[in-house]
Amino acid sequence: MAGLNAAPEAREQFAAIAQLRWRIFVNSLRSLRGRLELVSRIFAGLGFTILGLGGTIGLGAAAWYFFSHDMAEWLALPLWGIFLYWQLFPVMATAFTENFDASNFLRFPLSYRSYFLMRIAYGALDPTTIIGCLWLMGMALGIGIAAPRFFLWGAIVLASFAALNILLGRAIFSWLERWLARRKSREILGLFFFAFIISFQFISPLMNYYLRHYSRNRRPEIASYATQFVAVQRVLPPGLAASALSHATEDEFGVALGALALLCVYGGAFLWLVDVRLRAQFRGENLSESVAPVALPKGKQVIRTGWTLPGLTGPVAAVLEKEFRYLSRSGPMLFNLVMPIVILLIFRFSMVNGPRGGNFLMRGLDFAFPAGAAYALLILSNLTYNSFGTEGAGVQFYFMSPVRFREILFAKNLAQGTLLALEMVLVWIAACVMFRPPAFGMTIATLAGALFAALVNFIVGNLLSLYSPKKFDFAVFGRQRASGVTAFAALGVQIVVFGLAGLAIFMAVYFHNIWLATVILLLLAGGALQGYAFALSRIDGIAISRRESLIAELCRAS
Amino acid sequence: MDAPAIATEHLTRRFGQLVAVDDVNLRVTAGQFFGFLGPNGAGKSTTIKMLTGLLAPSAGRMKILGLDLTANPVEVKRQIGVVPEGMALFGRLTGAEYLNFAARMYGLDRETAAKRTAELLEFMQLADQPKALITDYSHGMQKKLALAAAVIHGPKILFLDEPFEGVDAIASGTLKAMLQRMIARGATIFLTSHVLEIVERLCSHIAIIHQGRLVAQGSIEELRAGVQAHAAPDSSGAPAEKLTLEEIFLRIVGGSRSAEQELSWLG
Numbered sequence A: 001m002a003g004l005n006a007a008p009e010a011r012e013q014f015a016a017i018a019q020l021r022w023r024i025f026v027n028s029l030r031s032l033r034g035r036l037e038l039v040s041r042i043f044a045g046l047g048f049t050i051l052g053l054g055g056t057i058g059l060g061a062a063a064w065y066f067f068s069h070d071m072a073e074w075l076a077l078p079l080w081g082i083f084l085y086w087q088l089f090p091v092m093a094t095a096f097t098e099n100f101d102a103s104n105f106l107r108f109p110l111s112y113r114s115y116f117l118m119r120i121a122y123g124a125l126d127p128t129t130i131i132g133c134l135w136l137m138g139m140a141l142g143i144g145i146a147a148p149r150f151f152l153w154g155a156i157v158l159a160s161f162a163a164l165n166i167l168l169g170r171a172i173f174s175w176l177e178r179w180l181a182r183r184k185s186r187e188i189l190g191l192f193f194f195a196f197i198i199s200f201q202f203i204s205p206l207m208n209y210y211l212r213h214y215s216r217n218r219r220p221e222i223a224s225y226a227t228q229f230v231a232v233q234r235v236l237p238p239g240l241a242a243s244a245l246s247h248a249t250e251d252e253f254g255v256a257l258g259a260l261a262l263l264c265v266y267g268g269a270f271l272w273l274v275d276v277r278l279r280a281q282f283r284g285e286n287l288s289e290s291v292a293p294v295a296l297p298k299g300k301q302v303i304r305t306g307w308t309l310p311g312l313t314g315p316v317a318a319v320l321e322k323e324f325r326y327l328s329r330s331g332p333m334l335f336n337l338v339m340p341i342v343i344l345l346i347f348r349f350s351m352v353n354g355p356r357g358g359n360f361l362m363r364g365l366d367f368a369f370p371a372g373a374a375y376a377l378l379i380l381s382n383l384t385y386n387s388f389g390t391e392g393a394g395v396q397f398y399f400m401s402p403v404r405f406r407e408i409l410f411a412k413n414l415a416q417g418t419l420l421a422l423e424m425v426l427v428w429i430a431a432c433v434m435f436r437p438p439a440f441g442m443t444i445a446t447l448a449g450a451l452f453a454a455l456v457n458f459i460v461g462n463l464l465s466l467y468s469p470k471k472f473d474f475a476v477f478g479r480q481r482a483s484g485v486t487a488f489a490a491l492g493v494q495i496v497v498f499g500l501a502g503l504a505i506f507m508a509v510y511f512h513n514i515w516l517a518t519v520i521l522l523l524l525a526g527g528a529l530q531g532y533a534f535a536l537s538r539i540d541g542i543a544i545s546r547r548e549s550l551i552a553e554l555c556r557a558s
Numbered sequence B: 001m002d003a004p005a006i007a008t009e010h011l012t013r014r015f016g017q018l019v020a021v022d023d024v025n026l027r028v029t030a031g032q033f034f035g036f037l038g039p040n041g042a043g044k045s046t047t048i049k050m051l052t053g054l055l056a057p058s059a060g061r062m063k064i065l066g067l068d069l070t071a072n073p074v075e076v077k078r079q080i081g082v083v084p085e086g087m088a089l090f091g092r093l094t095g096a097e098y099l100n101f102a103a104r105m106y107g108l109d110r111e112t113a114a115k116r117t118a119e120l121l122e123f124m125q126l127a128d129q130p131k132a133l134i135t136d137y138s139h140g141m142q143k144k145l146a147l148a149a150a151v152i153h154g155p156k157i158l159f160l161d162e163p164f165e166g167v168d169a170i171a172s173g174t175l176k177a178m179l180q181r182m183i184a185r186g187a188t189i190f191l192t193s194h195v196l197e198i199v200e201r202l203c204s205h206i207a208i209i210h211q212g213r214l215v216a217q218g219s220i221e222e223l224r225a226g227v228q229a230h231a232a233p234d235s236s237g238a239p240a241e242k243l244t245l246e247e248i249f250l251r252i253v254g255g256s257r258s259a260e261q262e263l264s265w266l267g
Helices: A010-028 A032-068 A072-094 A102-107 A112-124 A127-146 A148-180 A183-214 A219-233 A237-249 A253-283 A314-328 A331-352 A365-384 A392-400 A405-434 A440-467 A484-510 A514-537 A539-554 B044-051 B073-079 B095-105 B110-123 B139-151 B169-184 B196-202 B220-230 B245-253
Strands: B006-015 B018-024 B033-037 B059-064 B080-083 B157-161 B188-192 B205-210 B213-219
Touching: A010 A112, A032 A072, A032 A127, A072 A127, A072 A148, A072 A237, A102 A112, A112 A148, A112 A253, A127 A148, A148 A183, A148 A237, A148 A253, A183 A331, A237 A253, A314 A331, A314 A405, A314 B095, A331 A365, A331 A405, A365 A405, A365 A440, A365 A484, A392 A539, A405 A440, A405 A514, A405 A539, A440 A484, A440 A514, A440 A539, A484 A514, A514 A539, B006 B044, B018 B044, B033 B044, B033 B196, B044 B059, B044 B157, B044 B188, B073 B080, B080 B139, B095 B110, B095 B139, B110 B139, B139 B157, B139 B169, B157 B169, B169 B188, B169 B196, B196 B245, B205 B220, B205 B245, B213 B220, B213 B245, B220 B245
Parallel strands: B018 B213, B033 B188, B033 B205, B080 B157, B157 B188
Antiparallel strands: B006 B018, B006 B059, B205 B213
């Protein structure tokens, strides 16, 4: 056939893929969202440039210092830093979302070699790799300036270390890609990463706590742990690279070569791991998420009847049940449920560290419950201000069904209110255990304040859910933000609500009578209840007038 | 004379400058299996969205079972079932939970909802994945579930937007059997599909929309007779062959391609 080469050249294929990526980028600029994305990328790029150049100079100086002061073994320290950044940062940044499926290219006549190179090359073009390489170049220059005769050896070792990092990064990504291809494993991994990020908040208070309590008595024990760690790290890639450099300065080239050889063995192992994954992809593995049929014994299929809740109509009970089923299957939401308690726990640890680590809760232990309750309310606003965000195409069902929108939103608010009540109970118990049981007056004032705040949030949240919806996936952590309008309005509402509640508390403290705050907050809650009823009575008309944009936004492919 | 199941008068929908549906007057008699056809972008989905309350018309009136849809949306929705373009499923429910939810939203009591859910799951061959979330269902399974949810309350009219798209032969057979059973019991079905063979086999009446305007409406026989009447008479004088629905459709919307436009390099 005319125009068709016998074997397509890999060079042409690479050029075609590069052009495809370029066209995707150019076409993305057609929309306002795409242009805004570009602006944010430029700012991120500036940040990366500063990080890259600053790190290059800093690490170059560190390498120069260690080399010129006979402390080459200390190079392990910056090398570990680079290694951890190189491997962890890209995973944290992208593991929460579905990634571009490069295996789409497999339908073209691509040789395995070309496919392999393409995957490695794509991986090498990310900002983390560029920054990592820049930092290592800085270190090589630092070594070269401190001891010119070791520049070439340093460059070889650090280049091998860079190659190893690229291969390990690709290996991690190719395996993550496999796990993230399935919804369940994606959710479990997301939960794990979220827990990992949250745990960072405990590092400082925990370190302060243990240093304060154990540093004096157990210094030999800590020193023993440190020695063991140093020994173990020497056989891991950053330690091996540092050994290869430090032994060379001591003219022990045999040991240095051995360390480099071991580094290459690690590289080979990572290369093998990448190869295993990519070969499986090349052969056309199936990572389908579709469920396999399970043969059930006849007569075993029992359908449970829906919830019955006294005083609620069938549709309201049905929506309420649906909301709770959704919430119970949402990793991020379950995580959010424990966050107010985590915050109280962090405060608690800070208190243990004494006056310098103390906080306002030390001065008024009764404020632990209102503080936790306020945090719970802030978390609730994630749900309230985007009530339809998680429905996706399901939102059409509400418009097709013979149920008025006021019932649907009432049921959703009921679910959100129940969640808040549950959260308040948990926070109260946590405050009792971690601090002390809050005074009865303070408990009632906090509940009155929460009622007022919740009702105001429901009024504004219901309107914003219809006027400014944003598609949201309950199963995905991170990279999901509310619309700008919603975020701005939510901030304004919280300022007003917390301002009024704060004013009520201030007056109560001023007049030495906490019940004054309760009365003010209950009056405010009464007004908010009337406002809520009025807003709900108008919601059907608003929903009908907003249905097209609501459906368009929520049914949009992500 | 009974009111038609579906009737529109001068139904129009504009999106800015674009007139997606232009002065459409539809009439579907109760009990008909009605096929609504048109090329891509002709206005089929826009019409079905307006008829089911998902989209407001720019002008015109719509009556469903004699009731004005704009004035009586809740009463109308109680009597219709819909499988829209996006299927309107809640991905993080199981199939049984979704059907139960749909039934109760249509006002069925808890026991009836549970009983019909079990029956529909069995009929649609979806009962063997009781714990799977809908988001993990295959496309065909989701289509079957969407249809099950649309019929759980026993609607008098069923609106189906591309119900056979992406559905395998076995699932397609199940869906067709259910639809024919509904017609036999007096329901009206309004369906859009690009698979003309299926439409020809199932539907008794057809309407064709092209560039937003209704260009043909009637029984398949009436459309065939209309097309053949407009065609040039055969010089041999032999009786004309019976046209298939695809041929009728192509003649009405003008889908033939000239020989010059053929892709010569395809051999």
